[in-house]
Amino acid sequence: MKKAILVLEDGTIFEGSSFGMEGDVIGEIVFNTGMTGYQEILTDPSYCGQIVNMTYPLIGNYGVNIDDFESSKPQVKGFIVRELCKSPSNWRSAETLDHYLKKNHIIGIEGIDTRALTRILRDNGTMNGMISTDVESDVNKKIEQIKAFTINNPxxxxxxxxxxxxxxxxxxxxxxxxxxxxxxxxxxxxxxxxxxxxxxxxxxxxxxxxxxxxxxxxxxxxxxxxxxxxxxxxxxxxxxxxxxxxxxxxxxxxxxxxxxxxxxxxxxxxxxxxxxxxxxxxxxxxxxxxxxxxxxxxxxxxxxxxxxxxxxxxxxxxxxxxxxxxxxxxxxxxxxxxxxxxxxxxxxxxxxxxxxxxxxxx
The missing domain is CATH 3.40.50.880 (Class I glutamine amidotransferase (GATase) domain)
Structure with a gap:
């Protein structure tokens, strides 16, 4: 997997690996404490404009099925996990989470300390951030873009x-x-x-x-x-x-x-x-x-x-x-x-x- 970074508007940087689509995406970073239900979370329209950080460490272990969608497509702007399961096991699984996000042009990052990220959001409040596979470009320019981001009439x-x-x-x-x-x-x-x-x-x-x-x-x-x-x-x-x-x-x-x-x-x-x-x-x-x-x-x-x-x-x-x-x-x-x-x-x-x-x- 390609190297990726998560940049917060306060300048904090997490290094990890990308999954799903490659590129840049900016959104409001929020965390979800569910142990399961990532498919419903991804397709919940209430997450429009947001990048979701899952606090449970292993995500994707039961794959993606055709029954548990809450809308016709993923609604999140990006997805953050500690560890992505690459070989799901469930009788309803139709595809991997990685494949599903690639197919729907959603950027994800894995391998970061999601517990540390959650503590930052709890202590300082929800903030904007960017997932990027362009790890060589100027971070200061990224932070300017992140701070300028707003969710308008979602x-x-x-x-x-x-x-x-x-x-x-x-x-x-x-x-x-x-x-x-x-x-x-x-x-x-x-x-x-x-x-x-x-x-x-x-x-x-x-x-x-x-x-x-x-x-x-x-x-x-x-x-x-x-x-x-x-x-x-x-x-x-x-x-x-x-x-x-x-x-x-x-x-x-x-x-x-x-x-x-x-x-x-x-x-x-x-x-x-x-x-x-x-x-x-x-x-x-x-x-x-x-x-x-x-x-x-x-x-x-x-x-x-x-x-x-x-x-x-x-x-x-x-x-x-x-x-x-x-x-x-x-x-x-x-x-x-x-x-x-x-x-x-x-x-x-x-x-x-x-x-x-x-x-x-x-």
Missing amino acids: VNEVTCKAPYELKGDGFKVAVIDLGAKLNIVRSLSARGCNVHVFPAHTGAKEIMEIQPDGIMLTNGPGNPKDCESIIENIKILIDSGIPIFGICLGHQLIALAHGADTERLKYGHRGCNHPVKDVTKDLTYITSQNHGYTIIESSLNKELAEVSHINMNDGTIEGVRYKNKPVFTVQFHPEASPGPKDTAYLFDEFIQAMTRYREEKA
Whole structure:
């Protein structure tokens, strides 16, 4: 394998070997604490614009299969591992991770101290970086390019380009695709829903025309405050009285639509082992997460909203229920992929909310 370097915007340099495609790539460096699930992580649209560092040391040991994709292609800008497994062993494996990244033009680096990198990000916060196989060029010029990098409107990049439908005999659900993982749609379909998926910037009027029984706002990448037009549409949808379930970015946008505020976390929550307490049930679940922003609790209007879930590591908000409308949201991923399915009950609560809505309309 060819020699490669990882350069951080603070000037830190790690030396390793390249895999996947060769070249240069700049992105926001984040870390994921999952022991498995790299295929789902690579294809999660919420990672748009980011280079993912895996904290678990051996990655690629079960290869890549045709079943576990969360979108049609890898969404990460680059991939960092301690050790790449070159000879995977799994009955579902169709190709190696190296081959998959080469095929999809994604640059990776292995053989660096991923533990040291993670400590830097935890101590100093998320920062930009570059993976490069051009190890002879001027590093100072690379750092200038790295510092200039920004992620602009990534939701526009990952949302579906046109509406589509997955037919079912049950409730009609309008899914606003902010960068949806496929398992969100699968989870609704598994419960018999007739799922209509809309691009992120679809107007509220067009969504209301299908007369949905419920509305789902999905996960997605970027700063929630950049989604101003989407927030205005959400305000109209909230006023309709239709049950709404928000996940991840959808959770943040619904809070902003209610007048709350969000802020960037120092290094985010990314992994499939994050403990979250359901305040109502007084139970703690292990959850799958991927986000860099959180709702500021003091900004929530207590007359309109109550915190339903909290992160047991840092106390940040992980769920909100709204008192005046049938609207509830969570920061984590109840559809998992990767991660435990402990919180899949929230999809069942969404079904119950749509049942009540239909009964009230009848």
